[in-house]
Amino acid sequence: MTSAQIEIQLIASLVAIACAIPGTFLVLRKMAMISDAISHSILPGIVAGFFLTHDLNSPWLILLAAVTGIITVFLVEFIQKTGLVKEDTAIGLVFPALFSIGVIMIAKNANDVHLDVDAVLLGELAFAPFDRLEVNGTDLGPKSLWVIGCILLITVALLITFFKELKLSTFDKGLAATLGFSPVIMHYGLMATASVTTVGAFDAVGAILVVALMIAPPAMAYLLTTDLKKMLILSVIFGVIGAIAGYWVAHWLDASIAGSMTSVLGVLFLLVYLFAPGKGLISVLYRQKRQRVEVHLLTFLLHLQNHEEESERHVNHLNEHINWQKVRSKSVLDLALKNNMITIEDDIISLTKKGKSFTSEAIDYIITNKNAAIEEMKDRFFLFRG
Amino acid sequence: MSEKIAISVDDLTVAYNYKPVLWDIDLSIPEGVLMAIVGPNGAGKSTLIKSILDIIKPIAGSVKIFGKPYKKQHEHVAYVPQKGSVDWDFPTTALDVVMMGTYGSLGWIKRPGQKQKKAALEALEKVGMLEFKSRQISQLSGGQQQRIFLARALVQNSSIYLMDEPFQGVDATTEKAIINILKELRKAGKTVIVVHHDLQTVPEYFDWVTFLNVKKIATGPVKDIFNDDNLTKTYGINYKVSIQQ
Ligand SMILES: Nc1ncnc2c1ncn2[C@@H]1O[C@H](COP(=O)(O)OP(=O)(O)O)[C@@H](O)[C@H]1O
Numbered sequence A: 001m002t003s004a005q006i007e008i009q010l011i012a013s014l015v016a017i018a019c020a021i022p023g024t025f026l027v028l029r030k031m032a033m034i035s036d037a038i039s040h041s042i043l044p045g046i047v048a049g050f051f052l053t054h055d056l057n058s059p060w061l062i063l064l065a066a067v068t069g070i071i072t073v074f075l076v077e078f079i080q081k082t083g084l085v086k087e088d089t090a091i092g093l094v095f096p097a098l099f100s101i102g103v104i105m106i107a108k109n110a111n112d113v114h115l116d117v118d119a120v121l122l123g124e125l126a127f128a129p130f131d132r133l134e135v136n137g138t139d140l141g142p143k144s145l146w147v148i149g150c151i152l153l154i155t156v157a158l159l160i161t162f163f164k165e166l167k168l169s170t171f172d173k174g175l176a177a178t179l180g181f182s183p184v185i186m187h188y189g190l191m192a193t194a195s196v197t198t199v200g201a202f203d204a205v206g207a208i209l210v211v212a213l214m215i216a217p218p219a220m221a222y223l224l225t226t227d228l229k230k231m232l233i234l235s236v237i238f239g240v241i242g243a244i245a246g247y248w249v250a251h252w253l254d255a256s257i258a259g260s261m262t263s264v265l266g267v268l269f270l271l272v273y274l275f276a277p278g279k280g281l282i283s284v285l286y287r288q289k290r291q292r293v294e295v296h297l298l299t300f301l302l303h304l305q306n307h308e309e310e311s312e313r314h315v316n317h318l319n320e321h322i323n324w325q326k327v328r329s330k331s332v333l334d335l336a337l338k339n340n341m342i343t344i345e346d347d348i349i350s351l352t353k354k355g356k357s358f359t360s361e362a363i364d365y366i367i368t369n370k371n372a373a374i375e376e377m378k379d380r381f382f383l384f385r386g
Numbered sequence B: 001m002s003e004k005i006a007i008s009v010d011d012l013t014v015a016y017n018y019k020p021v022l023w024d025i026d027l028s029i030p031e032g033v034l035m036a037i038v039g040p041n042g043a044g045k046s047t048l049i050k051s052i053l054d055i056i057k058p059i060a061g062s063v064k065i066f067g068k069p070y071k072k073q074h075e076h077v078a079y080v081p082q083k084g085s086v087d088w089d090f091p092t093t094a095l096d097v098v099m100m101g102t103y104g105s106l107g108w109i110k111r112p113g114q115k116q117k118k119a120a121l122e123a124l125e126k127v128g129m130l131e132f133k134s135r136q137i138s139q140l141s142g143g144q145q146q147r148i149f150l151a152r153a154l155v156q157n158s159s160i161y162l163m164d165e166p167f168q169g170v171d172a173t174t175e176k177a178i179i180n181i182l183k184e185l186r187k188a189g190k191t192v193i194v195v196h197h198d199l200q201t202v203p204e205y206f207d208w209v210t211f212l213n214v215k216k217i218a219t220g221p222v223k224d225i226f227n228d229d230n231l232t233k234t235y236g237i238n239y240k241v242s243i244q245q
């Protein structure tokens, strides 16, 4: 690996981590769309900042653009508060307006500005190692590495300092307010962090990937864990995997780095969405199937309980009586046997003691539908699990 | 019951988008009562609670907690929001939610430690939820979630408890357990205010009641004012309750 390659991957990874942290809270607050709005509408801020400073990595440019991000959030909330339109409509009104102002500003000044719309949407990560920070002739590495490094440091410091407040105000805004933690301050603090991160990442990865990096890793993590700290750590890991794998995919395919990173994240998300234990699609479908079998089992047990006579309890008779196909009858029989609910002697099925009490309790539950009853059942039996 | 006033509400008017939902409310709640707030859907019961808690700013009037504005008194007040006001899929455990009740006394930045954890475990024990402490909150039944909310309020160890429909969607066992805890709180001299829907149980559970429907209809001891007249004024229909007092 050349040093430029290492630098690019390092920048991409830091950007991914810096995005994953505010992104986790945006996802939990169901504000994914807002990050889309911010990443597009900071464009006029970046362009104006560039005219003033002539340096894409200037802290002033970053602050100015971040203010545009906050103004976006403020405008969206203002429009929403009038009660005339819903939040997504308000977002859809604000960010195209601001984004197009930015595009026009670039077009009007295209000659003397090395900003173009392609770069804005997809970033110029490949060129990042060429713009270097030099102090007194000493090379200190790529400028964007320093910029995103500083932003990441601030983000992590804020996260550690205000973790408790962030968690509380994200979970329960009302309680946060009554305990003296202003949810408004937390909200705009988070928006400010997201805006600054977006601006810092923008130059490297562009407007589209910023959104992907903020939302996709936390969305994956959300499907995999039920613990906020683990969710943050997983988001960071997914972000970094996306960044590094994306870089190499781009390298092999000779494609855009930002585009490849987004694609890798997309594929990763699809995998997690399908295979996540518990919340993934396959697991949900499997659970539904199992519940179906369990309901059949219950039907079957109830039939046994209702019929003492042997003719009704013959293995072959069941197919005809309950009107099931052979396969289903067999899987239900196996399940009942496995759980010691029935015994089979000479092809005659009998309920065991456990089978009898289970059936009575399950029927009891279904009829009374009391929450208290099912809690105990869940632990003792496999039915109604999950 | 002492003569001290726990909460006084003066000329309170609250509006959403300039449409008043609470109109000129005056209310004095004595310390040590167990009070129900009753009224039809949309009467402004939740809004009243949120205004007392300074979550919603009124367009007129004021609220005092033990004679001072809420801002200076927040450590004396615990709040149980309506269960539907939070996302129960949030990645956290029952214990962690109860720990949130201790954040107010910690203040900004300081982190909860062993002392806070112990208090949270005690509160979980009190509501009979200790064995579920590590369970993710979406894996709890509605009644259990409500108990977690109650435990979170208990851990604040406040003088005033404001609860928004704590009996909503809970089974009979949980309802009994909750009301017993509320009665214990009153016995310990706390002031407990509960938005309540089941008119039948008002005389059995509460000693004080406020009738609300945009305006305050009546407030006072249940035995004096819980009658057909006030119910009719509040619910707008000819209300005949056959409740034995
Ligand atoms: N955030 C809000 N914005 C606009 N209107 C609201 C809002 N919250 C409540 N309302 C309206 O205020 C009225 C009172 O609501 P609420 O206090 O929740 O009533 P209750 O708790 O008695 O059912 C209702 O008409 C409701 O539609």
Ligand SMILES: [Mg+2]
Pocket: B045, B046, B047, B082, B164
């Ligand atoms: Mg309400």
